[in-house]
Amino acid sequence: MNTPNTESLTLQEQGQQLSVLGAFANSEQFQMAKQAAEMLASSSMVPVTYQNNPGSCFIALNTALRLRMDPLMIMQNLYVVQNRPSWSGQFAIALVNICPKFSATWFEYRNEEDFQKGVRMCAQLKTGQNVYGTWITPEMVKAEGWGKKWQTMPEQMYKYRAAAFFARTNCPEALLGLSVEGEAEDIAGKSQPDIKPPLFKSREISGGDVVDAEKVADSPRLPVAAKIPGKSDAEIPPPHIRLMEALSCTEEELNAVFKKASGGKVDSWKKLTTAKLEDCLGNLGEMQAVLAEIQAQ
Incomplete structure (x- = not known):
């Protein structure tokens, strides 16, 4: 029979295991986290990078369990750049x-x-x-x-x-x-390939000059639907979602980047082909620069 001190120690050990392993502490914890991830992925209240993405929701839940924090707070402060998860600075x-x-x-x-x-x-x-x-x-x-x-x-x-x-x-x-x-x-x-996608023409842009999206169709292109190591075609998020993840921005901010870069001719990612969106993933540096200008205004 367990004494009160033994029971307390057991609970403490379980808590320590949970803080280290999170959702992987045991099969029951794993299944509960998996179900919760699917529920969160179906919600429109979670950040866009987690919507319809139960895998990312599961990782956020696992992180929340390890830190013993609210999952939604983790989702709001954990984002992905070039497949590298990062904390927001304030968090x-x-x-x-x-x-x-x-x-x-x-x-x-x-x-x-x-x-x-x-x-x-x-x-x-x-x-x-x-x-x-x-x-x-x-x-x-x-x-x-x-x-x-x-x-x-x-x-x-x-x-x-x-x-x-x-x-x-x-x-x-x-x-x-x-x-x-x-x-x-x-x-x-530092690791961006030297490829200029359609909305960012390979030329010097003087102050106030804007790239004309209709005049740069001959820009070098990345292969459409480029493969992501370790993921099947069905697991790869659409390019606009990957752009928002890489830039850590909302859909509204992404549309604003395209609008500014095209001089108002492209006001939404929906007006671009999949091929052009894939091109933009090949050169995030200039998109980040445009986004920074917008956020600074």
């Missing part, structure tokens, strides 16, 4: 803030009058000892060639990257090994 900071190791967290500037001189995240351990993250400096940003968001929202990006560096050094378990907003985009931006 990454929140994960560090609620880490039980720390009694307080804060950002430190090298120069209070100019955050771009350097930013790092700091925290105080429950023992009273202070720990410090890596300085994120303009020299680092330049040397690494980090992308467009560093021009349009620099202070936020300095803090997001400072939080990411701090977490990986001082509380790696908080991020579950995932990247933080901007990191996956910067990696993707």
